Amino acid sequence: MLFTVDPSRSEAVYAQVMHEIRQRIARGLLNAGDRLPTVRDLAQTLVVNPNTVGKAYQLLESEGVISTRRGVGTFVADVSPKLSLSARRERVNELLDRLLTEAYHMGFNQDSLMDTIEKRMKSFQTSGSRRRGQ
Amino acid sequence: MLFTVDPSRSEAVYAQVMHEIRQRIARGLLNAGDRLPTVRDLAQTLVVNPNTVGKAYQLLESEGVISTRRGVGTFVADVSPKLSLSARRERVNELLDRLLTEAYHMGFNQDSLMDTIEKRMKSFQTSGSRRRGQ
DNA sequence: TATTTGTCCTAGATGAACTAGTACAATATA
DNA sequence: TATATTGTACTAGTTCATCTAGGACAAATA
Incomplete structure (x- = not known):
């Protein structure tokens, strides 16, 4: 699972991470239950601060796209839109x-x-x- | 021609102005040659600084969407994409x-x-x- | 108990966006 | 020619989002 971000783009890094994950799910490259990299691992890969990855994960969780379990990891959630x-x-x-x-x-x-x-x-x-x- | 922006949105005001104008042109509500409000007028309408409107106009001109003539005004340009x-x-x-x-x-x-x-x-x-x- | 993993917190740096105010340049008009 | 209009430019300063660094804590697992 190869992730990259482009810091020269105007889009914030955490937003790029969010879009990348959303798109992989939509394309079927990531499926419900699949595990995502740890915040520390992904941060090292992208050469960014772990807090930045954490922000992306938290926002995606608030959207219901992924689900995080402290001490365990972060996983793709079942699709169930939260909005009306x-x-x-x-x-x-x-x-x-x-x-x-x-x-x-x-x-x-x-x-x-x-x-x-x-x-x-x-x-x-x-x-x-x-x-x-x- | 009624313009509004929503300062509570995360999108920058100048970007909202750009999108609004682009969309009106695409929908046929604004046609080549039509005149846009002056930077000062539109700024007053939107309750923002004239510089902010000016920034939107400048960027749109660099895209070839509108054309500005100092001392005269700002007008919708003919459609001719600048990109490859x-x-x-x-x-x-x-x-x-x-x-x-x-x-x-x-x-x-x-x-x-x-x-x-x-x-x-x-x-x-x-x-x-x-x-x-x- | 030790490790892993997400979360939280503080502090600080940087840059985009915006405001305010002023001035200037180009055009049109009286 | 003088005056008003309009886009542009410039400086100075404020606010806010983003990001980094470093550390600590909480929950789960082995």
Whole structure:
């Protein structure tokens, strides 16, 4: 499990760690029950302070994405959104609006964007890791 | 033309202004040649410093989204992406990965996300403001 | 009991964001 | 030409998030 962060990016290091973990779960590279590196190990790998990794883990736990057990370790949680349905929809819609806006300015029309989305969706998740629910 | 920002959000004020303008252009609410408020006017409306609005305008100009003329005002530019095609694709793909990740954690499967995207696309742009290019 | 692991705390450094105030440069207009 | 408008530039200072360093504690395991 190879992790990296880019300190030259404007995004905070702890946020990069969060996004990386969220994405690996979404892609099926990490599954419920899988163990994550210890805060100290990951901090050494990334050459950052253990507190920074701890912050990422704590926030992810508050979102219900992972679960930590003191003295034991940190593990990928079962998927069970903590937010209300409307709040979840709003979050997706906000990101979606961002995407539509950015795509427009990057010269994509709706058809070419749709193509891009369909292709990316297919390759995004590893086979056999799709969700059923809505 | 009503602008607002939410200072309680974590996103910087100047970045909120940028996103708002970008989105209005993408939706067809602002068109090439349209005039934006002066930095002083918009600053007063938003109850922020004129420098903050100026920063947003400068960054948008460096992206080629708007064009400023000292002593005259600030105007929506013609759409002509400054980045290379591969850079533009990368930017869209990064945002797209974010969306796919977030949607997963918000309990959307690929089908329900696709529905959401299609619906939002249709209502996003005002009629008669679609792009032709790719 | 000793080790591992997440958590907490204090203290300090750095940089981004923002405000305030002033001044200047370019353009348009009376 | 003079005046007003508008974007830009500059300095100085405040606030806040991020990150580091170092140490200590709490819970679980071996």
